[in-house]
Amino acid sequence: MKIGFIGLPNSGKTTIFNALTKSKAEITAYANTRGEPNLAVVEVIDERVIRLAEIYRPKKTTYAAIEFIDFAGLSEGSGKGDAFSGTAMGLIKGVDALALVIRNYPDDLMGMPSPLQDMDQIDLEMLVSDLAIVEKRLERIARFYQRGQKTEALQTEEKVLRKISAHLNGNQPVRTMELNGEEEKVIRGFQFLTKKPLMVILNSHESNFGRNEDLLDEIGKKHGAIEFAGHFEMELSRLEDKAEALMFMEDMGIERSARDRLTHFAYSLLGYISFFTVGADEVRAWTIRRGETAVEAAGVIHSDLSKGFIRAECFSYNDLLECGSEKGVREKGRFRLEGKNYVVKDLDILSIRFNL
Ligand SMILES: Nc1nc2c(ncn2[C@@H]2O[C@H](COP(=O)(O)OP(=O)(O)OP(=O)(O)O)[C@@H](O)[C@H]2O)c(=O)[nH]1
Numbered sequence: 001m002k003i004g005f006i007g008l009p010n011s012g013k014t015t016i017f018n019a020l021t022k023s024k025a026e027i028t029a030y031a032n033t034r035g036e037p038n039l040a041v042v043e044v045i046d047e048r049v050i051r052l053a054e055i056y057r058p059k060k061t062t063y064a065a066i067e068f069i070d071f072a073g074l075s076e077g078s079g080k081g082d083a084f085s086g087t088a089m090g091l092i093k094g095v096d097a098l099a100l101v102i103r104n105y106p107d108d109l110m111g112m113p114s115p116l117q118d119m120d121q122i123d124l125e126m127l128v129s130d131l132a133i134v135e136k137r138l139e140r141i142a143r144f145y146q147r148g149q150k151t152e153a154l155q156t157e158e159k160v161l162r163k164i165s166a167h168l169n170g171n172q173p174v175r176t177m178e179l180n181g182e183e184e185k186v187i188r189g190f191q192f193l194t195k196k197p198l199m200v201i202l203n204s205h206e207s208n209f210g211r212n213e214d215l216l217d218e219i220g221k222k223h224g225a226i227e228f229a230g231h232f233e234m235e236l237s238r239l240e241d242k243a244e245a246l247m248f249m250e251d252m253g254i255e256r257s258a259r260d261r262l263t264h265f266a267y268s269l270l271g272y273i274s275f276f277t278v279g280a281d282e283v284r285a286w287t288i289r290r291g292e293t294a295v296e297a298a299g300v301i302h303s304d305l306s307k308g309f310i311r312a313e314c315f316s317y318n319d320l321l322e323c324g325s326e327k328g329v330r331e332k333g334r335f336r337l338e339g340k341n342y343v344v345k346d347l348d349i350l351s352i353r354f355n356l
């Protein structure tokens with residue numbers, strides 16, 4: 001899973017990125033507009049994987065991974081060009097979800113916080129950016145028509161784009177549109193920003209962290225939101241002494257690490273579930289979207305497994321714990337053979353049979 005941090009300059013994106021990844025990317029009091037994005041991959045430490053490793057004693061244990069990308073701040077008007085172009089845009093398009101960081105602390109340069117306005121501004125920048133893409137493409141289609149190339153495919157595309165344009169002009173993101181399978185396919189290549197799932201990270205000052213319920217409710221009317229005390233949590237993530245870190249967290253009323261909280265929040269918001277593969281060589285966690293099928297899960301492991309898919313041998317993590325062993329699972333009749341279209345459940349343990 002790839003999550004991209006976006007937000008206005010000096011909202012604390014890099015600070016939060018550092019807190020989550022234990023990186024030491026440079027934090028600047030001045031808007032860093034030309035900087036290349038920071039990238040980091042972190043493991044999702046999962047106690048169920050730890051449990052499975054205790055049972056199977058594999059040579060290797062692999063957790064699911066989340067890739068974080070920290071972009072330079074988007075300033076006013078960036079939707080029309082600059083910050084949404086070049087490398088940054090290419091990377092933004094590749095993310096599975098956007099985390100919009102909103103400043104909720106006073107800043108020497110930017111003044112008092114204005115979280116709701118900031119959120120609306122970024123939402124608008126993204127609408128404008130998508131609208132520009134739609135309009136540009138519509139102009140191209142018109143030129144094709146003028147040259148007599150009025151194909152059915154182009155007409156279908158035009159129809160979908162006009163629908164999207166109306167929606168965006170009504171101040172609504174693409175993600176709230178109901179599109180059928182064909183329409184989805186037509187627009188997939190555009191990678192609209194407002195189609196990406198978006199969560200808000202309210203980056204609060206440590207002095208008022210945990211006391212922003214009204215604000216979070218207000219943000220929640222538009223986007224799923226979670227509160228961080230970015231600066232504080234970055235310092236925490238750097239403490240060598242874990243007991244000390246826990247004590248500070250308790251003082252602040254923070255129950256779990258920033259990384260833990262964001263991971264869980266992202267999984268539930270995006271509708272991700274985990275499945276596992278087990279064996280003497282490797283115990284491994286994988287991530288898919290709720291509703292995806294056995295053959296899609298196979299494809300996450302390797303494209304060959306989906307191409308040559310025969311069936312999935314399957315049992316659930318909970319059954320394994322309850323029955324004590326794989327043998328027990330079989331004896332109790334909980335071991336299943338599933339076909340291509342089986343909808344994978346959270347915590348399924350899969351073994352894909354395939355033939356190329
Ligand atoms: N008080 C307080 N200050 C913070 C917090 N997070 C970041 N800052 C400060 O805000 C300034 C900007 O932080 P960055 O993390 O570099 O912000 P950014 O969003 O990455 O900025 P750009 O990359 O320039 O867009 C720095 O001076 C930070 O120390 C926070 O949670 N509380």
Ligand SMILES: [Mg+2]
Binds near residue numbers: 013071072073
């Ligand atoms: Mg930054």
